[in-house]
Amino acid sequence: MKKQIRALIPLVCMALMCSCSQQGNDTDSRMDMFIDKLMGRMTLEQKLGQMNLVTGGDMVTGHVMSNELEQMIRRQEIGGVFNVKGAGKILELQRIAVEETELGIPLLVGADIIHGYETVFPIPLALSCSWDTVAIEKMARISAIEASASGVNWTYSPMVDICRDPRWGRIAEGNGEDPYLGSVLGPAYVRGYQGKDMSGKDEIMACVKHFALYGAVEGGRDYNTVDMSRQRMFNEYFPPYEAAIRSGAASVMNSFNLVDGIPAAANKWLMVDVLRDRWGFDGLLVTDYDVISEMSTHGYASLPEASVKVLEAGTDMDMVSSGYYSTLKQSLDNKAVTMEIIDKACRRVLEAKYRLGLFEDPYKYCDTASVAGKIYTPEHRRVARDIATETFVLLKNANQTLPLVPKGRIALIGPMADAANNMCGMWSMTCTPSAHESLLAAMTKELQGKAELIYSKGCNIYADSTVENNANGIRPIARGDNELLLRQAMAAASKADVIVAALGESAEMSGESASRADIRLPDVQQKLLRSLAATGKPVVLLLFTGRPLVLTWEDANVDAILNVWFGGSEAAGAICDVVFGRVSPSGKLTTTFPRHAGQIPLYYNHMNTGRPDPDAKVFNRYTSNYIDESNEELYPFGYGLSYATFEYGAVSLDKTTLTAGDSITASVKVTNTGHCRATETVQLYTRDIYASLARPVKELKGFRRITLEPGESREVTFTITPDMLRFYNSQLEYVWEPGEFDLMTGPDSKNLSSVRFELK
Template identity: 65%
Template sequence: MVSCASQGENSEMNSYISSLMERMTLQEKLGQLNLPSGGDLVTGNVNSGELSELVREGRIGGFFNVKGVEKIAALQRLAVDSTRLCIPLLVGADVIHGYETIFPIPLALSCSWDTAAVERMARVSAVEASANGIGWTFSPMVDICRDARWGRIAEGSGEDPYLGSLMAKAYVRGYQGNGMQGKDEILSCVKHFALYGASESGLDYNVVDMSRQRMYNEYLPPYRAAVEAGVGTVMSSFNVVDGIPATANKWLLTDLLRHEWGFNGMVVTDYASIAEMSVYGVAPLKEASVRALAAGTDMDMCSNGFLGTLEESLKEKAVTEAQIDAACRRVLETKYKLGLFTDPYKYCDPDRVERETYTDEHRTAAREVATETFVLLKNSNRLLPLAKRGKIALIGPMADAANNMCGTWSLTCNSSRHESLLQGLRSAVEGQAEVLYAKGSNLYYDAETEKGAVYIRPLERGDNRALLDEALHTAARADVIVAALGESAEMSGESLSRTNLEIPDAQQDLLKALVKTGKPVVLLLFTGRPLILNWEEANVPAILNVWYAGSETGKAVADVLFGKVTPSGKLTTSFPRAVGQLPLYYNRISQSRPDDDETVFNHYTSNYLDEKNSPLYPFGYGLSYTHFTYGEMRLSSEVLPKNGKLEVTVTVTNDGETDGTEIVQLYLHDVFAEIARPVKELKGYQRIHLKQGASRDVTFTLTENDLKYYNSKLQYVYEPGEFDVMVGSNSQAVQTKRFRAE
């Protein structure tokens, strides 16, 4: 891949941009720093008429939230044909996990542990978005999150920085391809820089505060990985860092991002974050704009601060023309790297829309990738896979809700083209079994509570008692019950924090009533976050977490439910037993008085009076329809020599009754270090496919780089000494051996 850094050194580009800027007025430069919303997809701050006028006046550098290649082409034509310098526009959108072919939500994608699948998703997304006029996606979101109350956990890759870093690179590769040279390769934007996923209390737009050492070791790695992969733009976050809003934090945006990491692309704010600095009590809009520019912000999304105030601030000498020029140059360089100066209509070919949007090939990819993301949480007596025979009762508010299958941040999808789960199951068993259906319950008993969870994708409500009666009548006629329950699509995502993480009340009662019938019950769990499933784990025979699987949900779920595909997903975020455990994550620092016995309450140890410390389902957990046995772990040596390597090998055998894929995980623990280190950290994994009865040696090679961390002086080092290496099927089910590093 050609990185943006290498392109940024292009002397031809520098000469072109310098010549252009010499002809630009101050207002034209400020216009390039202004990024308004068109308002088609979500409520924006300008309508289409106002947007056209801004373009004619040269008062914007780009826009987002406009759908339709004709609209976009018309606005681009205004910029190129009706402005003095003919500077093309950047056109962005939140293409998060698909454009019209929708893939599983990012949290689900991470549970595939398959970077090739994630890159495939991003590639399809780039093809479809670019065919529809979009050249810039506000993705990937790489925020590490360890608190399931935060709704935006659905948009990230979970709690682990190592896995999150690999996923970040895969997204960037998929979107940007060969340096964005092709017409189907688009500009990526990593977000939210930085630390947004550590929001206090899991409350969106809330405070974040942590040490630099924790930042470097636990939260910053995925952002840096995206930069190393050549990501073209970075979006600053809403939260404060060291008490300073990220949008105006010079240490974050200049010292760290540009100087330490070498990023030379463009920094854009999140929606209106410059204006919202006043809410923090930091600065009103005019001063906030000065501080954001000085910190290294280049493009102002929707605050109108740069365009509206910087000219006056320049006269007052609060900013310099050099600062404005630096920001303007980075915006123009971004357009140059994207190829817009050569071909402003690069993404405006109307013939591509039908040819490259929601194609059979793309839908097949979405279906195949979705099956990799499902996590089998429980399967008593091998209830799954189901046989295609008899009568199957599909019951629950998610059973026939095609408009909810795509999950959060799928603004460009057209759910009218998508099958519901009911349609997918009926199609899969046609002529072999009968699928009965009942909605069974509302999302919540209370209609007002439900309104907040279905504000864009409504579900038709019914009488609570009548729905339950219909469900029980349907269940009585069936041989097996499949309950499609959980969150609606709009119960996770931005501004969707929750304090109660159980399945909503009406659905809980429905599930209990279905289990009480004595019929075998399979819970298909729809969710964008970890939920508390204590009762479900104790009482429901089989639980398959299908997250939100996208436009091909019906077919993908049928593939796994009936055994065409064996589930292989593993959790990338811990499932708690209680909200009081949050934040919860496997790679924690040991308590000074750890409690290693959860069978009884032990005074004067670090534990809860009323709950275990451990998660219900740990990081890395996921079952299969087959069974894998791990042999004894073997080390090539008891010593990792300086500048040398050490091999860790384990034999994995599929001794079950079907072929399957296992994700073999390797963790490390630094026994003694200069600062307290996590009890274990993921340092490697391998996805292996084994036929029934087959075995394979899985080998990991460790070097001193795997041992390094940022110490108290933020030096990236390791200290010679003892280390524990762990291998297993999840973060808890591991075997351990110790070696010494020289």
């Protein structure tokens, strides 16, 4: 069947490919010649069509129906489509594009494959808490295998926005608050998606987003404005974008927010001066959803003018607004835009297709016969379960409440206990939730023949049904009467030896358009938890969340807290693995958990003030603090407990003076003083004591994940070079400056051993 289809590829594309393949071995030269010849045949309308990206309508954000979409392809009005699921559907769309149009140009087919396709992995914020680049690359590799088997060749991931405001729902999509960690994890996604060079049939195009600064929106409110100094951009927010781009990401998506008062997509300094010129990005740049048409609402420009400004700012493809396709011809006639800049954008779209190998084989991602053997396979599910266990963060474990011994009577109570459709978390629209297991089902199997499991829902997500409907979105959880549910829960708790409370956010309470002003446990869940704690029985809180929450009461009153985030399609089994002790939790926080929402933004690598608070336990007037709350966080960046305990020795240096071209070796001995095999993430921080610009109180500069048997010790070493100590000065020069530095190691950003060295 595939050979018959490929035989129908228009002769024009075949001829162009053959002629270009004879021009030596240089891929770029062959690509340039091929695209030159192709564009020489294209009309203005066909070029604008290549720059037009539409949604197919299969998923929740879509609105273009199938027949309309097919006609648009036949008229050569679009260059790509997203939100279409199914290899058969995509095969037909590609067939129309290749066989029923004059030029036969194949389509880009995109999807929001954020943390898995059918096999869904933990949400990205959870993945970052593994601090495991190998696991994250493996996750992206499996995602690419499954998506490509289903016809998708472009994923809108990774999201590398730095976020320090947990009210913002899209914090769940990123890697947390730290620029160094984000710069390490972003490239792992890119490597996993794109493989060696996107030439393989299971390698797809990554898209770094959202450029730029989207995670710093004011008030944590989605789509809101951003305002910060350029020095802060370069030192604190830009590094993960640059790292992902320099790792070879083939596409970038710009963001919704304003930057310097200009919508990011139209900000020429951002898109041209920084992204293209400074960082050398020559790939495909696409807008986010409907960004161009929204510029009129910003009060910035009408659709025709906005389309020109975005194009001139270097953006090649217009997602959904159709501003390019519907207005640029008139703008060209009016001399508001040049043919040269249109050609440049069209060329980048065609280059992306060429690099994906679509001109050579338009159907490389449409092998419908092989789909079943590559989707949601037992091996993929096993990997997803193993990775999920690495992401859970043990926040509290008084009296070694965890792991639980499977005996006696265990009460499982809470609205997230029997919510299989919520295990995957946000941005999991390509999966099949009906195939997933609930925590109740997994624990029932786990305890069969060992202990009695007593289940009660306990409460709804929110007391108010309207608020809950807003929160649950496409993942509804059946409601009940709150008072009846509470009575049933207390009856179940009265029979139990230990209580496991499955509480927190539902899946769609984080992600896009899911900002929260109050980031405590929802009202009716607080009431339930307080009632369970009042029984005096051990209570284990399994916390489902897509963001840091305020857990001050919970930390003071609950025996154990295991943050399980949203662990993906295999979350339920992975939770059992950790709760019952087959795996020791090893996750470390990549975001600071505040004591109160009024402390936000709260992050570990802050600048000091001229009047720092000398004692957080008491109020000190005329210092930088609050009358009614401590400056201290509840759980610091890098924090996470284990079923084992680890003893850190003092950090030592092989020398205390560092010069250009030289290095220092820092060493710290770590010992597993517990009773089980466990993994620890050893963290390295530095502080620049004096510099031409005030520098943070500490900055992450390295980490090592080590696994130790009980009683085993290991010497962990880090190599310190002058390049690690660079920063952008007031002239945006990337420099290191001589002076003294503190070097710190430890299990998190707060509990550290320190030594000083000098950079000369």
